[in-house]
Amino acid sequence: MAHVRLKNVNVSIPIYDSHALRLVRLPSFSNARVGSDSASRTNGIIVIHALKNLSLDLEEGDRVCLIGHNGAGKTTLLRLVAGIYPTSTGSVDVKGSAFTLLSGSIALNADATGYENIRLIANLYNWPSDEYQDLVRDIEEFTELGIYLSLPTRVYSAGMQARLSFALATAQNPDILLIDEGIGAGDAHFQEKARERVNQFVSRARILLLASHSKDLCRLMCTKALVLSKGESVFFGGVEEGFAFYEQMG
Amino acid sequence: MASAIRGGLNTLSNALSWAWLDTVCQYRRSRIGPLWETLNVLVMLLGLSVVSSAIFGSSVSDIIAYVGVGIIVWSAISALVIEGGGVFVRNAGYLSNSTLGLGLYVGRTVFKIMITFGHHAIIYVLGLVFALVPLGWTSLLAIPGIILLFVNGFWVVMVLGFICARYRDVELIVRNLMQLAFFVTPVFWNYRQIASNRQFLVEYNVLFYFIEIIRNPLLGEVPPLTHYLTVLGVTVAGYGLAFLVYRRMRGQLAFCV
Numbered sequence: 001m002a003h004v005r006l007k008n009v010n011v012s013i014p015i016y017d018s019h020a021l022r023l024v025r026l027p028s029f030s031n032a033r034v035g036s037d038s039a040s041r042t043n044g045i046i047v048i049h050a051l052k053n054l055s056l057d058l059e060e061g062d063r064v065c066l067i068g069h070n071g072a073g074k075t076t077l078l079r080l081v082a083g084i085y086p087t088s089t090g091s092v093d094v095k096g097s098a099f100t101l102l103s104g105s106i107a108l109n110a111d112a113t114g115y116e117n118i119r120l121i122a123n124l125y126n127w128p129s130d131e132y133q134d135l136v137r138d139i140e141e142f143t144e145l146g147i148y149l150s151l152p153t154r155v156y157s158a159g160m161q162a163r164l165s166f167a168l169a170t171a172q173n174p175d176i177l178l179i180d181e182g183i184g185a186g187d188a189h190f191q192e193k194a195r196e197r198v199n200q201f202v203s204r205a206r207i208l209l210l211a212s213h214s215k216d217l218c219r220l221m222c223t224k225a226l227v228l229s230k231g232e233s234v235f236f237g238g239v240e241e242g243f244a245f246y247e248q249m250g
Numbered sequence: 251m252a253s254a255i256r257g258g259l260n261t262l263s264n265a266l267s268w269a270w271l272d273t274v275c276q277y278r279r280s281r282i283g284p285l286w287e288t289l290n291v292l293v294m295l296l297g298l299s300v301v302s303s304a305i306f307g308s309s310v311s312d313i314i315a316y317v318g319v320g321i322i323v324w325s326a327i328s329a330l331v332i333e334g335g336g337v338f339v340r341n342a343g344y345l346s347n348s349t350l351g352l353g354l355y356v357g358r359t360v361f362k363i364m365i366t367f368g369h370h371a372i373i374y375v376l377g378l379v380f381a382l383v384p385l386g387w388t389s390l391l392a393i394p395g396i397i398l399l400f401v402n403g404f405w406v407v408m409v410l411g412f413i414c415a416r417y418r419d420v421e422l423i424v425r426n427l428m429q430l431a432f433f434v435t436p437v438f439w440n441y442r443q444i445a446s447n448r449q450f451l452v453e454y455n456v457l458f459y460f461i462e463i464i465r466n467p468l469l470g471e472v473p474p475l476t477h478y479l480t481v482l483g484v485t486v487a488g489y490g491l492a493f494l495v496y497r498r499m500r501g502q503l504a505f506c507v
Binding site for chain 1: 350
């Protein structure tokens with residue numbers, strides 16, 4: 001049984017920047033005046049309060065879209081559930097294997113061929129070896145890259161790279177799926193084909209968290225909505241109600 | 251416990267195949283790939299053998315084996331230290347966007363250096379062909395030495411990776427120190443030739459012991475037991491340090507890179 005349980009979670013992101021990152025500090029290098037509810041300064045380090053007092057209980061079957069302005073904390077929440085970010089206070093209890101689909105999750109190795117990249121991702125994410133051949137065939141069929149799969153991905157067009165990354169990402173089989181923004185897969189002709197694959201991919205996951213600005217996508221994939229504003233949860237309920245709430249928030 | 255070991259071995263084998271792919275790609279970019287580094291080591295050892303023989307007044311053929319093995323081992327040590335500092339920064343994209351474990355990045359780095367080190371074996375074979383190094387059963391003792399070196403590589407890379415990700419200046423400091431360490435460690439000069447009141451420079455230098463447990467056997471000597479004990483002590487202390495650093499800095503890592 002997979003679940004995600006967050007209780008009174010705060011995530012503060014320290015900005016180890018300019019002088020803070022260095023061991024040898026230059027005096028009065030940065031004098032930024034900070035002091036609001038979303039950022040503060042402790043020990044000379046500026047801290048962004050990305051999530052504030054957030055509680056969330058997700059059980060199997062929950063498909064939640066995260067709605068909020070840029071910087072509201074959507075990606076931070078995904079990273080928190082994935083275990084990439086720690087909490088400052090509060091407790092996080094995540095059960096089940098998580099897969100994150102953020103901007104850099106599937107980075108293709110430019111000098112390696114398409115097939116080598118597939119092999120690498122299969123290794124890193126521990127695809128079951130008995131299903132490997134099927135998954136490769138599936139990717140060949142889906143990407144329609146043909147002979148290009150034997151060439152370094154450096155020579156691919158942006159669209160072709162997008163197809164391969166998309167195919168690799170959607171071949172995963174996690175319990176908890178964490179997706180940031182839309183899942184792009186190249187040209188329009190391809191979008192059509194991609195939709196079916198996304199549906200399958202998403203339906204295999206037991207819990208879905210999708211950060212998106214696209215109403216259509218959220219309606220299609222999700223059954224619940226969580227609206228975030230400045231790191232706080234301001235609404236949790238149905239998708240339609242969530243968007244209605246978000247819109248009147250302005 | 252059993253599943254933890256299985257998980258660890260799985261990470262190691264995945265890291266190895268990642269490092270292998272990195273090597274394959276390196277060959278693809280340049281005609282001889284990592285062999286450029288071997289060539290670099292070869293040029294260096296020839297040059298330094300000439301310099302060293304001139305300074306210490308022996309013939310080049312007498313010291314070339316000593317200097318050669320020293321430089322080959324040094325190239326691995328220095329790569330572990332220098333690449334280690336950048337390990338998490340280099341893998342920042344994965345680190346902040348995926349659920350992959352840190353062991354993969356550390357292993358990728360160590361194994362890549364190991365594969366490059368394997369290329370340098372060609373130089374050793376050349377030494378054998380020209381009968382510059384002796385070959386005997388003692389030579390096999392170099393194998394545990396090499397294993398110990400790379401076993402230590404994992405904690406070195408992890409510790410430096412954490413510290414250099416958090417404090418970016420440290421990476422540059424480490425680079426400088428490695429350059430200095432090259433001169434104060436008996437790589438291209440023999441420690442027996444220095445004044446007895448300066449011997450402590452060598453005795454307190456742990457890098458010396460890592461070199462000797464590989465160099466001695468390859469030159470036909472059995473390394474003293476104390477060398478092994480020193481290296482084992484460093485290994486235990488190093489993993490202890492890695493554990494502490496990991497516990498303290500793991501959480502913040504994604505914020506640093």
